[in-house]
Amino acid sequence: xxxxxxxxxxxxxxxxxxxxxxxxxxxxxxxxxxxxxxxxxxxxxxxxxxxxxxxxxxxxxxxxxxxxxxxxxxxxxxxxxxxxxxxxxxxxxxxxxxxxxxxxxxxxxxxxxxxxxxxxxxxxxxxxxxxxxxxxxxxxxxxxxxxxxxxxxxxxxxxxxxxxxxxxxxxxxxxxxxxxxxxxxxxxxxxxxxxxxxxxxxxxxxxxxxxxxxxxxxxxxxxxxxxxxxxxxxxxxxxxxxxxxxxxxxxxxxxxxxxxxxxxxxxxxxxxxxxxxxxxxxxxxxxxxxxxxxxxxxxxxxxxxxxxxxxxxxxxxxx
Amino acid sequence: xxxxxxxxxxxxxxxxxxxxxxxxxxxxxxxxxxxxxxxxxxxxxxxxxxxxxxxxxxxxxxxxxxxxxxxxxxxxxxxxxxxxxxxxxxxxxxxxxxxxxxxxxxxxxxxxxxxxxxxxxxxxxxxxxxxxxxxxxxxxxxxxxxxxxxxxxxxxxxxxxxxxxxxxxxxxxxxxxxxxxxxxxxxxxxxxxxxxxxxxxxxxxxxxxxxxxxxxxxxxxxxxxxxxxxxxxxxxxxxxxxxxxxxxxxxxxxxxxxxxxxxxxxxxxxxxxxxxxxxxx
Numbered sequence: 010x011x012x013x014x015x016x017x018x019x020x021x022x023x024x025x026x027x028x029x030x031x032x033x034x035x036x037x038x039x040x041x042x043x044x045x046x047x048x049x050x051x052x053x054x055x056x057x058x059x060x061x062x063x064x065x066x067x068x069x070x071x072x073x074x075x076x077x078x079x080x081x082x083x084x085x086x087x088x089x090x091x092x093x094x095x096x097x098x099x100x101x102x103x104x105x106x107x108x109x110x111x112x113x114x115x116x117x118x119x120x121x122x123x124x125x126x127x128x129x130x131x132x133x134x135x136x137x138x139x140x141x142x143x144x145x146x147x148x149x150x151x152x153x154x155x156x157x158x159x160x161x162x163x164x165x166x167x168x169x170x171x172x173x174x175x176x177x178x179x180x181x182x183x184x185x186x187x188x189x190x191x192x193x194x195x196x197x198x199x200x201x202x203x204x205x206x207x208x209x210x211x212x213x214x215x216x217x218x219x220x221x222x223x224x225x226x227x228x229x230x231x232x233x234x235x236x237x238x239x240x241x242x243x244x245x246x247x248x249x250x251x252x253x254x255x256x257x258x259x260x261x262x263x264x265x266x267x268x269x270x271x272x273x274x275x276x277x278x279x280x281x282x283x284x285x286x287x288x289x290x291x292x293x294x295x296x297x298x299x300x301x302x303x304x305x306x307x308x309x310x311x312x313x314x315x316x317x318x319x320x321x322x323x324x325x326x327x328x
Numbered sequence: 329x330x331x332x333x334x335x336x337x338x339x340x341x342x343x344x345x346x347x348x349x350x351x352x353x354x355x356x357x358x359x360x361x362x363x364x365x366x367x368x369x370x371x372x373x374x375x376x377x378x379x380x381x382x383x384x385x386x387x388x389x390x391x392x393x394x395x396x397x398x399x400x401x402x403x404x405x406x407x408x409x410x411x412x413x414x415x416x417x418x419x420x421x422x423x424x425x426x427x428x429x430x431x432x433x434x435x436x437x438x439x440x441x442x443x444x445x446x447x448x449x450x451x452x453x454x455x456x457x458x459x460x461x462x463x464x465x466x467x468x469x470x471x472x473x474x475x476x477x478x479x480x481x482x483x484x485x486x487x488x489x490x491x492x493x494x495x496x497x498x499x500x501x502x503x504x505x506x507x508x509x510x511x512x513x514x515x516x517x518x519x520x521x522x523x524x525x526x527x528x529x530x531x532x533x534x535x536x537x538x539x540x541x542x543x544x545x546x547x548x549x550x551x552x553x554x555x556x557x558x559x560x561x562x563x564x565x566x567x568x569x570x571x572x573x574x575x576x577x578x579x580x581x582x583x584x585x586x587x588x589x590x591x592x593x594x595x596x597x598x599x600x601x602x603x604x605x606x607x608x609x
């Protein structure tokens with residue numbers, strides 16, 4: 010198992026804030042919009058540097074999406090910022106008609122996704138957003154795993170033409186990816202090569218997959234770990250190549266098992282390479298109040314859940 | 329003035345002929361609101377707006393128009409074709425398979441002149457505001473126009489946009505409300521009354537003007553007056569009274585022709601009433 014270490018923990022949303030500032034410096038057409046959550050989205054540095062390129066919309070997310078769509082017409086590259094729940098479910102029809110169907114170059118940037126939002130509870134903890142967004146034709150869907158990857162992804166989507174949903178989170182988590190990485194949309198990242206089982210993880214579950222991989226190695230199981238940061242378009246080639254080798258897969262995501270990364274992998278495998286698969290995901294439920302760690306444990310999104318899923322899927326694959 | 333009032337009225341007559349023929353041709357679509365807005369759309373595209381029919385999405389240096397109540401696509405398509413964005417013969421494909429003239433306007437089929445999809449109501453004002461703010465960032469002095477149904481104002485997103493535009497001094501925006509008092513299920517005052525739109529918009533900080541959208545002289549004057557009000561710190565709202573179905577007597581003033589196509593006999597009657605033609609497609 011390749012060794013991953015970290016010296017600090019940071020939130021992915023701060024990676025977004027840093028990436029937004031850099032994207033803004035690189036391209037004067039980059040603008041930002043926020044629906045009364047500037048601090049939560051870490052947009053302060055961008056606003057300080059480019060006050061005339063920031064639009065405070067107020068608590069009016071539908072209007073924010075529409076204004077962003079309109080800004081693209083004048084050649085702007087708008088980044089909208091609010092919580093994942095208000096970035097997707099609340100404004101689905103606005104995104105569908107004014108952004109996706111109209112093919113507008115809007116970057117919908119969503120913080121506080123999933124259970125790790127914590128104490129605010131289920132009203133704010135969306136676990137359906139990946140599904141909502143990936144169903145929209147032409148929408149690129151990205152869920153990043155640490156500060157550095159989020160920063161790199163934010164810079165990369167500014168250079169990409171087309172609507173993007175960028176999903177990140179609230180809690181501080183280990184920073185373990187390369188600070189100088191080049192983020193390639195739609196390209197899987199090989200975290201660890203292995204032969205016994207494939208673990209496909211996204212977002213906050215990537216670090217947990219690494220922890221699981223270390224424990225599995227101690228148990229004599231050689232896990233291949235792939236980070237799928239871009240859920241759509243899916244890097245089908247990387248996934249198929251890995252599962253051809255290992256014969257079984259565990260998918261891990263902080264999302265409902267319905268509509269998430271796991272279903273995308275299952276759809277791919279069902280037509281191309283039928284293989285045993287286990288899902289580490291929320292079992293079709295809403296969340297609740299609690300600390301992020303408590304919630305990840307209660308809803309089955311811990312390192313141990315990945316290990317158990319690996320054992321189960323290998324058994325099913327007769328390994 | 330690019331055209332005399334009489335010339336504009338003749339164009340509007342042809343646009344009305346196009347509308348009833350398009351809707352008859354596919355036996356679907358929305359003639360009522362389209363006919364009511366024929367004079368406004370003609371005035372806008374043949375007298376008021378500055379634009380190039382060599383279509384570029386960004387429209388930099390051009391006035392832009394956004395149709396929020398996308399169901400009145402027949403009047404939009406007719407005016408775009410008559411203005412020269414595409415061949416008038418293409419109007420015959422309206423709502424048919426493989427057409428660029430979809431039931432509701434879309435950028436998806438790359439029809440020149442269209443910059444956003446609309447149809448799901450209440451989204452156009454936000455888009456127009458965004459386009460207007462982009463113009464300000466680009467130091468582009470041209471104007472953004474938008475059109476909205478009155479019933480459409482029942483959608484909440486409008487009020488987010490109506491609150492935002494004056495606060496942010498979006499004063500390069502002229503939004504028009506097609507105030508015909510009708511919606512699918514009946515008169516707006518029976519379905520969900522709008523009460524005083526003028527007072528509502530003024531309370532939100534708009535500069536409100538009123539006009540008669542079925543009097544060419546009045547609507548041309550109103551739009552030029554609205555233009556003179558731009559750049560003064562407030563968005564402009566043109567509260568435009570129209571009669572749904574205007575120009576075809578049996579369609580006038582009733583919500584029953586909101587989304588119903590005429591039969592052969594009704595088409596002949598309508599065309600006889602709209603006898604000024606510049607040549608049908």
